[in-house]
Amino acid sequence: MNNSTVCVVGGGIVGLSTAYFLAKEKIQVLLIERDSFGSHASGFAYGSLSPLGEAGIYKDISSEIELALFGMDLHKQFSHKLPEMTGIDIQHRFRPALDIAFSDQEVIECKSQVEWRKQYKGYKSEWLDLAQVKKIVPEISSEIIGAAYTEGVADLDPYRLILALVQACEKMGVVIQHGEVTGINTKGDTVTSLNTKTKEIPCSDLVLAMGPWMKNISSWINIEIPIKPLKGQIIKLNVPNTSIDCSVGWNGNYACTKLDDLLWLGTTEEDVGFDSNITSDGRDHLISNLLKMFPNLDNAELVHQTACLRPLAKDGIAIIDKLEQYSNVTLASGAGRKGILLGPAMGKLTSELVTDQKTSININEFSIGRFQK
Template identity: 55%
Template sequence: MHNQRRNRPPHNPARLNSDPNRIRNIEVNKNFNTDVCIVGGGIVGLSTAYFLSLNKISVIVLDPDSIGSHASGFAFGGLSPLGEAGQVDEIISELSVARLGMSIHTEFAKILPELTGIDIQHRFRPALDLAFSDEEAKEAKDQVKWRASEDGYSVEWLEAKEVLDMVPEISNEINGAVFTKGVADVEPYRLMLALTTACEKMGVNIISTKARGLGFDGHTATSVISDRGDIHCNSVVLAMGPWSLNASKWINQKIPIRPLKGQIIRLKSDKVNLQMSVGWQGNYACTKPDGLLWAGTTEEDVGFDDSPSSFGRDSVLASLTKMINGLESAQLIHHTACLRPLSNDGKIILGEVPDTSNLYIASGTGRKGILLGPGMGKITSDIITGSSHNYDLTPFNLSRF
């Protein structure tokens, strides 16, 4: 396999009519006011801003880095509320948020390109969840029934011959696979650019600065302290991803979120063209609209090191070549790494911060940030605006720790 490694994939801002480094250089002073200040400009923060702005709520988003420069821009972009084999408890606990996220992505696919001119490359296409051993096959078959009960999806078990007839590139060592229709994927970087552009068109101010703390009047959050001044507001949303722990001292409560590193490679192959997502034991591969075969991922507890590594590359390649044949002459074009926010129990943290007023947190998506982010943003927006009181966020409250 040829190796042409690059740490960051080259995007073409001119072609997308958007510049990833164009976060506005707005003058902020100590008297600046807004309805809601959101700390964090990833998929969760921007989704929250988007839905708030639809309700004519003034919003400022603070982020020290450029658009899509972390996990929200470097994710794989798979969209499946049904998850993967072996994840039943985790999936069911967040299924309502995942369903909402999936629905919003379908809306985004129609609305965002029209509003911004940016193709987010959202596509519905099937997925194969491979099983190699008898044990993996039994586990997968046991889950077909409950997966198939979800509205909008077709789920069935396929024997090895059926799988290989469908996708000849798959390893002939498989036992079989779960075949799912109704799932989708999106290009996360383009999604972030489109969401940012849409937010700005609706009046959201995105400011390049680092938040340093919060101002309170008793238990009520009243401002965000940043490197460029204080932003006075009626509500604050902490959507800080893997950096959420930094806000623990602001609220005098520990936010148990740590970074989970993941790496993805993109290959150019003349022999392999996967027009459906192929997965196995948390690994995945598919050919995206850019013509490259995207494959991942790793789960590394290495702190805030987000640099691509030979370990990550080799780990992803090992899983990929176990799943897929014909990659001997493939060329490695891109190799990226990012940090996902993982809570101590693996579930999202969502809702009002305990013992405070007007202060909300939305984080802990783990590997499912692109799927869950829009749903978390909609829920947070609805709570702030009083649009709905039907959400039971008890399982996701920070007080559970």
């Protein structure tokens, strides 16, 4: 490596996507990852690509909608390009989503979601009553009043996506090193190199894409990065003779049979710092929500349980920005619950910031400066 190398710290979806798009521009890239690829949120997520909102209650995601739609487009490109380059099937597929409503208040929220979602080209959304929902998912609880049905949304297997991105990056010449970055060295307003536990590595530019661990690097760059970990747990179940072929969401929970024939169910939201252990409380919470949505699935057999940490920015919106203090440092993190969807877009925009190109979309909303106001 030499001082014309861009160093990317963090091999989650954001760091890997950044390396991928830089390498496409023929930039020399070194990516440094501390742990096994896919061993954190980017490998253990649910993998839903829902640019028009999350499961259950309507959430205003308007400030990130353009980024989310851009992410969706890049995922479509990845779904062809990555298997072609690597032979890895990332299991990207379009399947509908049903946001179900048990109460009158939830009906109001779902119906307003339908109105809002209908505006977007390429997406179809309508309100369905219980009988119509039963035709699509016979296992659904008879207690629901109805659901917002949305087409145009998708999912994939996040772990396979990460493996494919690693291989694609390597094929395009990205150098991948295992190691923990422990600090940076500067000259004036420029970062000249970074330190790992064993060596100093020169760089022309530095991209920090360290997920929730961005929280710990304030002393490197003399600025607080208001990102914290938000733990989530997922369970995977074997449910004989049952396939839930659309993602059913309620109250922040969602469930769908994935292409591995297991019913994936997520997820908890736990503000417990950097603890990423699975718990019996988390499992029980998810199972009780499963039975609320599908009361007859009590024969489901637990196969796998995982936990991981979302990087959540203080205001819930991603950070994609160059630092004022150090002109060759770019930050990319904080995508929270939507990092798999947003990751490729964040990587593309970050690569554009590094190469001083015009960014594909306006990124003012994602500035680090917004926290200093």
